[in-house]
Amino acid sequence: MGAAEIIFIIIALFTMIGALMTVLSGSLIYAMMGLISTLFGVAGLYIYLNAPFLAMMQILIYVGAVSILIAFAIMLAGPFTMKPKEWTTVTKFIGSIVVSVVSFVLVFRAIMQTPWVQGKIKNFNVTTKDLGRIFLDRLAFPFEIISLLIVIAIIGAIMLALFSRRQG
């Protein structure tokens, strides 16, 4: 077992422990830290999947923007003023664990029964140039739609903040 495999196992464990910490921790700040560790782990898995551009985008967008946004929301509306208990009733916890485990078993069986075919080319090598070609040649319309969606989301967030302030 070489160093690459050991690092891969560490990254995978990091991702899984981060996901568990995100879901099970009692405080929202700890949940956000677990989310950040999960996002870093997924970025490492992207590097192992030969997609370094995607790993960089993951760190920039998710770790840099989304988690900071969540941190601001926690600080504006979160446990510092109200201290809400995250743990719900026992029956709800057991029910959600049952739903989660059942869906895990179903999808796991589906994965195991599907005959995955190996692709023809051995090494997967998609460069940033190829991604740009796909974005601006073949998928130009969805790309424009996504940019429109982001603009609408920004305008919507600003409008929500403004109107709530005017009404007090």
Add this chain to the structure above:
Amino acid sequence: MTGGYLFNNLYIYLFLALFLLCTGILGVLFRKTLIGMLISLELILNGAGLNLVALNRFVSPEDGYGVVFTLFIMGIAASETAIALGIIILVFRKYRHIEGEKLKEMKD
């Protein structure tokens, strides 16, 4: 696809994506606050992206459509988070709490 190094195995990536999906479902179902549900939703979206990239890498490595769709997912997740956090802060200003179970004015 199988054999060789551990990180050249498709099933490990699918298993990790499935694990992220199931922990996300667990969080969405049993978290009390709206922000906790939103954080769990991010886990589900990350699992979907990991799934797409792994299938692109192992099953059809000719072109990069999986990577491109994962970038689309990132854009959609960012805008969704912005809107949802704006709504959550509005809810907090109006009701002084962000617990999902107590928001049932439209249900009654």
